[in-house]
Amino acid sequence: MTTLWVIVPAYQEEASIGATLAALAAQTDRDFTLLVVDNGSTDGTAEVARSFAATAPFPVHVLSEPERGVGCAVDTGFRYAIDHGATFLARTDADCLPHPGWVAAARSALAAGAAMVCGQIRARRDEHGLLGRAGFRVVVWLAAWFGRWRPANRGPQFRTPYRMHAGNNMAITAEAYLGCGGMPRRPSPTDRIFLNRVRRYTSAIVYRRDMVVENSTRRLRAYGLIGAARWYLDRGSGSRPADPRPAVGRR
Numbered sequence: 561m562t563t564l565w566v567i568v569p570a571y572q573e574e575a576s577i578g579a580t581l582a583a584l585a586a587q588t589d590r591d592f593t594l595l596v597v598d599n600g601s602t603d604g605t606a607e608v609a610r611s612f613a614a615t616a617p618f619p620v621h622v623l624s625e626p627e628r629g630v631g632c633a634v635d636t637g638f639r640y641a642i643d644h645g646a647t648f649l650a651r652t653d654a655d656c657l658p659h660p661g662w663v664a665a666a667r668s669a670l671a672a673g674a675a676m677v678c679g680q681i682r683a684r685r686d687e688h689g690l691l692g693r694a695g696f697r698v699v700v701w702l703a704a705w706f707g708r709w710r711p712a713n714r715g716p717q718f719r720t721p722y723r724m725h726a727g728n729n730m731a732i733t734a735e736a737y738l739g740c741g742g743m744p745r746r747p748s749p750t751d752r753i754f755l756n757r758v759r760r761y762t763s764a765i766v767y768r769r770d771m772v773v774e775n776s777t778r779r780l781r782a783y784g785l786i787g788a789a790r791w792y793l794d795r796g797s798g799s800r801p802a803d804p805r806p807a808v809g810r811r
């Protein structure tokens with residue numbers, strides 16, 4: 561029997577997480593347990609999640625991880641879910657909007673034999689107009705193209721070619737998560753390091769076009785086109801703060 565958990569790491573997302581939770585409640589497949597991992601927020605993030613739990617159409621856990629860094633929150637959440645019986649794990653972020661078929665697409669891919677599955681990320685329609693959304697597509701395309709040719713992503717140690725994935729739109733089996741060593745416990749960016757860990761472990765990594773998450777464009781607004789591309793290439797934020805929001809605390 562397979563048991564699917566959805567993990568949502570969150571830091572200072574009181575204003576955004578409600579929309580993410582509503583998107584999860586609108587899934588066509590709601591046979592999952594939701595785990596929100598509050599990463600030391602000082603606002604009402606955890607309270608919003610607990611309030612949602614009272615009427616949610618699926619079980620909800622709210623866990624605190626005081627060690628700062630999205631990698632810490634994700635790793636703690638995944639291992640908690642596995643310890644509580646999860647065999648399939650999916651992740652999105654607290655500023656993202658999964659499309660209604662997101663969970664169903666993730667489950668279908670994993671049940672068909674994938675060890676890990678990733679999907680499309682698109683710009684949130686409520687944060688940018690057409691030009692901004694087009695800029696986001698360019699950023700993602702550039703990061704994916706350069707990632708394929710980056711020397712650190714190539715070599716005989718990898719069991720499958722590199723294809724960029726976003727941590728806010730991925731799913732993995734518990735076996736593969738533990739087998740590859742899990743998410744690096746560090747601040748963002750973590751996605752490329754984690755993907756390469758999985759690529760060393762297995763070749764069973766697939767892409768699903770119907771597994772769609774709308775991504776916040778706040779890094780594009782804060783960093784500009786080139787700065788955002790650098791971020792998605794796992795080059796960090798440079799001289800800019802890693803948290804692109806106004807001063808609400810930094811990871």
